[in-house]
Amino acid sequence: MANPQKPRAPFAPWDRRELPGSFSVEETARRVGHYKWAEMKLFEALGGWIATVPELDIKMRLGTHCYKHAWHAELWHKRLPELREMNPERLTLPANDAMVRFIEAMTEPEAPELTIEKLVGVYRVFIPHFISAYTYHLNNTSEITDMPTIRSIKFILQDEFDDWREGEMLIQSLLETTEEVDRAAAHQARLEKIMLEAGGIAGPGSIGINTPAPQGAMS
Amino acid sequence: MTITVTPEAFSFVSFDSAYIARIATHVAEQLGLTDIDINIAVDETSPLTRIDVEVTDSLISIRPLSGALEDTRRPRQQSELATTLAMARSMLRARDRLRGGFENAPLDAELTLPQAAAWDTYILGRISRMDIEVKKQAALYNFRNRHGFNDASDHVFEKIWNTDSVTWDELSALSANTLTLSA
Amino acid sequence: MKKFMPVEELARDERFNQITQADRMADARSAVPANAESTRRSSNRLTPARADASDAARSLMHGIFVGEIQALEGAGRTCWDFTTGEEAPFGLKLDMARQAWDEARHVEISLKLGDWMGSDVGQYAENTVLFQAACSNDPVLRLAGVNRALEGLAIDVFTSMKEFGEMAGDPYLEFCEDWMLADEVTHVKMGSDWLRKVTENDPERRKKALEFQSIVDKMFSYGGSRSDSDESSLGIARRFRELAGFTSDENEHIAELGLQALEERKAQIREKQAAAKN
Ligand SMILES: [Fe+2]
Numbered sequence: 001m002a003n004p005q006k007p008r009a010p011f012a013p014w015d016r017r018e019l020p021g022s023f024s025v026e027e028t029a030r031r032v033g034h035y036k037w038a039e040m041k042l043f044e045a046l047g048g049w050i051a052t053v054p055e056l057d058i059k060m061r062l063g064t065h066c067y068k069h070a071w072h073a074e075l076w077h078k079r080l081p082e083l084r085e086m087n088p089e090r091l092t093l094p095a096n097d098a099m100v101r102f103i104e105a106m107t108e109p110e111a112p113e114l115t116i117e118k119l120v121g122v123y124r125v126f127i128p129h130f131i132s133a134y135t136y137h138l139n140n141t142s143e144i145t146d147m148p149t150i151r152s153i154k155f156i157l158q159d160e161f162d163d164w165r166e167g168e169m170l171i172q173s174l175l176e177t178t179e180e181v182d183r184a185a186a187h188q189a190r191l192e193k194i195m196l197e198a199g200g201i202a203g204p205g206s207i208g209i210n211t212p213a214p215q216g217a218m219s
Numbered sequence: 220m221t222i223t224v225t226p227e228a229f230s231f232v233s234f235d236s237a238y239i240a241r242i243a244t245h246v247a248e249q250l251g252l253t254d255i256d257i258n259i260a261v262d263e264t265s266p267l268t269r270i271d272v273e274v275t276d277s278l279i280s281i282r283p284l285s286g287a288l289e290d291t292r293r294p295r296q297q298s299e300l301a302t303t304l305a306m307a308r309s310m311l312r313a314r315d316r317l318r319g320g321f322e323n324a325p326l327d328a329e330l331t332l333p334q335a336a337a338w339d340t341y342i343l344g345r346i347s348r349m350d351i352e353v354k355k356q357a358a359l360y361n362f363r364n365r366h367g368f369n370d371a372s373d374h375v376f377e378k379i380w381n382t383d384s385v386t387w388d389e390l391s392a393l394s395a396n397t398l399t400l401s402a
Numbered sequence: 403m404k405k406f407m408p409v410e411e412l413a414r415d416e417r418f419n420q421i422t423q424a425d426r427m428a429d430a431r432s433a434v435p436a437n438a439e440s441t442r443r444s445s446n447r448l449t450p451a452r453a454d455a456s457d458a459a460r461s462l463m464h465g466i467f468v469g470e471i472q473a474l475e476g477a478g479r480t481c482w483d484f485t486t487g488e489e490a491p492f493g494l495k496l497d498m499a500r501q502a503w504d505e506a507r508h509v510e511i512s513l514k515l516g517d518w519m520g521s522d523v524g525q526y527a528e529n530t531v532l533f534q535a536a537c538s539n540d541p542v543l544r545l546a547g548v549n550r551a552l553e554g555l556a557i558d559v560f561t562s563m564k565e566f567g568e569m570a571g572d573p574y575l576e577f578c579e580d581w582m583l584a585d586e587v588t589h590v591k592m593g594s595d596w597l598r599k600v601t602e603n604d605p606e607r608r609k610k611a612l613e614f615q616s617i618v619d620k621m622f623s624y625g626g627s628r629s630d631s632d633e634s635s636l637g638i639a640r641r642f643r644e645l646a647g648f649t650s651d652e653n654e655h656i657a658e659l660g661l662q663a664l665e666e667r668k669a670q671i672r673e674k675q676a677a678a679k680n
């Protein structure tokens with residue numbers, strides 16, 4: 001073994017993490033608050049829909065996915081005080097009014113014949129937007145100062161990818177006619193337009209474009 | 220052959236005695252039981268599924284509790300399949316006793332649970348080959364409950380299920396041996 | 403999607419046939435002997451010693467299966483029906499989401515056990531009493547109804563089924579019931595803890611919730627199918643109930659309700675059978 005007294009570089013040659021990041025503490029807290037709000041809306045909707053879908057396999061998947069998003073909301077709830085927000089409810093907010101309208105439109109389908117619309121809203125619109133917002137955050141935040149957020153995002157993204165794949169496969173299994181394909185596409189377009197207005201899960205700049213220069217960021 | 224069904228009219232359940240008689244006649248013909256009278260007395264006060272069968276040289280008495288003829292999806296309604304199964308099970312049991320090598324079999328009330336399960340397996344296996352829908356997995360589950368949850372028990376189940384001819388002495392020995400293996 | 407879903411709207415495919423508790427109670431037949439001099443066997447306990455054990459276990463398993471679906475739906479609806487903060491604490495809703503996942507696994511387990519025991523989905527009628535009785539529009543009452551009464555019943559049922567599996571030597575059944583039992587104890591505990599927390603400064607509301615639970619508990623004694631009497635198919639699983647936060651007084655109260663329900667059912671059966679004979 002090498003001499004234990006010999007000085008070693010604090011960052012190993014394979015550790016290429018960089019200090020700079022795009023987000024200040026405040027900006028991170030703002031985003032995390034929006035993530036929490038959106039994850040809450042998602043788990044509540046999934047929970048509510050369980051009783052409204054007649055397809056037994058989908059009923060069970062919604063129950064399973066419901067918990068995962070509740071857990072994501074919990075992770076963000078616990079992260080907020082670490083970002084100097086001692087009252088997490090204060091930042092548990094929608095990014096904007098369009099985001100509120102998006103949730104209203106997404107949770108509108110209720111009848112048992114509307115499983116396609118329910119799944120399209122979640123798995124073809126909402127969850128892809130989570131994946132993009134989280135990926136943007138993961139790739140742009142400081143790999144040293146904001147490691148706790150990165151760690152949560154990595155766990156969460158794993159869930160989002162798994163659930164997106166499962167949801168997408170359920171949708172594909174439900175689409176049996178060209179009319180149903182049109183139905184799915186029309187509903188997706190309707191929701192995507194509202195999401196465009198909202199600018200993404202954390203509002204404009206969710207994935208970096210249309211972003212006003214972040215306040216107090218080191219970049 | 221005369222087939223009688225009581226009660227004529229049901230008040231606890233929506234069963235039809237003429238319908239029961241028609242099904243019973245059809246099954247009796249399929250099983251070659253055309254030379255003997257059959258009396259069916261349904262006890263409509265119990266929802267359980269037990270069926271008592273008694274046999275003499277000239278009469279087969281079948282006494283099902285109402286659950287044995289019922290549609291489990293629609294309580295108190297009669298099921299064609301359940302009625303057919305109940306008749307086929309009872310009549311095969313009677314035929315085994317009358318002319319199937321089961322003269323030595325104890326009375327129904329004196330059968331042990333494993334013996335009853337083995338006999339039921341033999342009966343249901345034959346019914347499954349009469350183009351009547353039978354749940355084999357349910358029969359297997361019953362056999363396992365009485366003979367053990369293991370490969371030896373499953374092997375004997377298959378053997379009994381697939382046979383068209385076995386005597387009481389052979390069947391009861393198979394059942395007893397399986398119990399010894401499972402112990 | 404509206405808040406508070408009526409029981410008639412629970413979505414099912416065509417294999418299922420739903421009946422209400424009223425339908426069930428209108429059935430004048432009974433496995434419980436209405437008269438002491440009845441010649442039928444006096445024990446209805448679900449044990450392998452019953453000649454119809456496999457049939458009875460299969461039918462109960464299907465009852466568990468649909469009960470799990472309704473528990474899944476109930477837990478999910480609690481996530482949706484109540485506004486976070488104002489009506490239900492965030493932590494309570496997280497617990498309900500967790501319960502939804504657990505119940506989804508229980509549905510999966512029940513499906514596999516149904517295959518194992520040889521039954522089909524929808525083979526038996528689905529009694530919707532669990533959802534109907536337990537899903538109150540007041541979150542505290544719902545907690546008492548779902549997490550204490552319904553989940554308490556689940557503890558009793560799983561204990562019976564686990565013992566059945568043990569006695570019959572069915573390793574699969576015993577294994578599954580043991581795991582589900584662990585989850586149900588957790589769910590009752592969630593209910594007990596939240597009920598205490600939410601009504602900490604509101605003794606009136608707590609009293610109301612416990613009264614509601616008592617009404618639901620009596621309904622869940624299913625006209626006498628759960629009590630200390632051997633005439634009931636299910637017993638009361640005191641040890642696991644205590645683990646889950648029921649006091650021994652509460653367990654005795656449920657035992658009393660069970661016996662009451664049994665006697666009421668027997669009287670009702672006697673009446674109906676006499677009327678049918680005339
Ligand atoms: Fe459960």
Ligand SMILES: [Fe+2]
Binds near residue numbers: 473505553556586
């Ligand atoms: Fe539960």
